[in-house]
Amino acid sequence: MATNRTTNKVSTTNPDTTEAKPSTVSRFFNRNGHDKQPLPPVKPQGPPKSVLREYFESAVVTVIMALFGMTFIVQAVKVPTGSMQNTITIGDHLLVNKFIFAPGKSLPFLPQREIRHGDIIVFKYPGNPYDPKRDDRPDNRPIFTNYVKRVIGLPGDRIRIQGNNVVVNGQVVPEHHITATDHNRKDPLEIVNNPARKPGELYDVYYKSGPEDDSQDYDAFQGKDEIVVPEASYFVMGDNRNNSEDSRYWGFVPRDLVIGRAMFVYWSYDESAPQNEGPFGFIINFFTNTRWSRTGTLVK
Numbered sequence: 001m002a003t004n005r006t007t008n009k010v011s012t013t014n015p016d017t018t019e020a021k022p023s024t025v026s027r028f029f030n031r032n033g034h035d036k037q038p039l040p041p042v043k044p045q046g047p048p049k050s051v052l053r054e055y056f057e058s059a060v061v062t063v064i065m066a067l068f069g070m071t072f073i074v075q076a077v078k079v080p081t082g083s084m085q086n087t088i089t090i091g092d093h094l095l096v097n098k099f100i101f102a103p104g105k106s107l108p109f110l111p112q113r114e115i116r117h118g119d120i121i122v123f124k125y126p127g128n129p130y131d132p133k134r135d136d137r138p139d140n141r142p143i144f145t146n147y148v149k150r151v152i153g154l155p156g157d158r159i160r161i162q163g164n165n166v167v168v169n170g171q172v173v174p175e176h177h178i179t180a181t182d183h184n185r186k187d188p189l190e191i192v193n194n195p196a197r198k199p200g201e202l203y204d205v206y207y208k209s210g211p212e213d214d215s216q217d218y219d220a221f222q223g224k225d226e227i228v229v230p231e232a233s234y235f236v237m238g239d240n241r242n243n244s245e246d247s248r249y250w251g252f253v254p255r256d257l258v259i260g261r262a263m264f265v266y267w268s269y270d271e272s273a274p275q276n277e278g279p280f281g282f283i284i285n286f287f288t289n290t291r292w293s294r295t296g297t298l299v300k
Contacts, residue, residue, distance in 0.1 A: 074098060075259060076266070077122055077146055080139070082182065082189075083238035083245065084148055087120070087204060088262070088299060090186045091269040091291070094148070096122045098260035115234060115258065117168075118202055119151045120299055123236075124257040128250035130219040148262055149246050149253075150203070153235030160226040161248065163212035166237070176201035179209050182243050187272035189240065203300065208242045218248035234258070268294035 075096045082090050101121075102112055115121065127142030128134050135142055152166055152173065153159045160167040164177060176197050180189035189206055215221040229235050233252035238244025247253065268291035276284040 087239045093267040096260040149236035153229040161215040174200040180206040262299040
């Protein structure tokens, strides 16, 4: 006799739980509507790098980046002479912006511009055609020696010297004249008279008391009252006007010899201060002879 048996199946699915399924958008971006399968791990090829090799590779990258920066962006220079005192003192170490005067057309979105009146530039010494013997000194070799001076004349400017006044295109350049004594040592100039600055005087220049010179007294003028700055050249002078070999003596600076614009003093060391000769003298001298007040100052 057949018996009717009813089998009750127990569902293991929680009726309150909804199974998560891939959305239509997700399936659209998965190839053929299937979930993306994870890639198998890739085993590194070749032998593992040693610590020495990793340090070597890091050093090479650092050197390449430093060379790139020194070639195209900035350069560090030391000032060994007093031709720009007291604007720049002997022992100042400067950072030079090489990018700002990069050759070629300036782009509006880059920090580039043309050279202006009053800029302090660093350039390769072009040599002295009027007194070539002065170029025989090992510290004054053309092209190999770097100079730092202030731009007075741009291409096409007419330059004349009238005593302590510099005349450009018939107008006296508004400079703040300070009387000072240069002891021809490595210490800054001794200020004798510093009058109040007049409106429009943007920078300081230093003269010694005594007779004043005119254009005819300088080699580059060749007995003329006035000279004209040629194309792609500049007329430069040091701020220490009575102790500066500049365009008054050897002529103009060609544009292609300009390295860049002096930005700021990243370190200044007083070479005129007493030196400690002990075993740790170099450490003591660093802390006692560093001009901390000048470190980080802008050059202007």
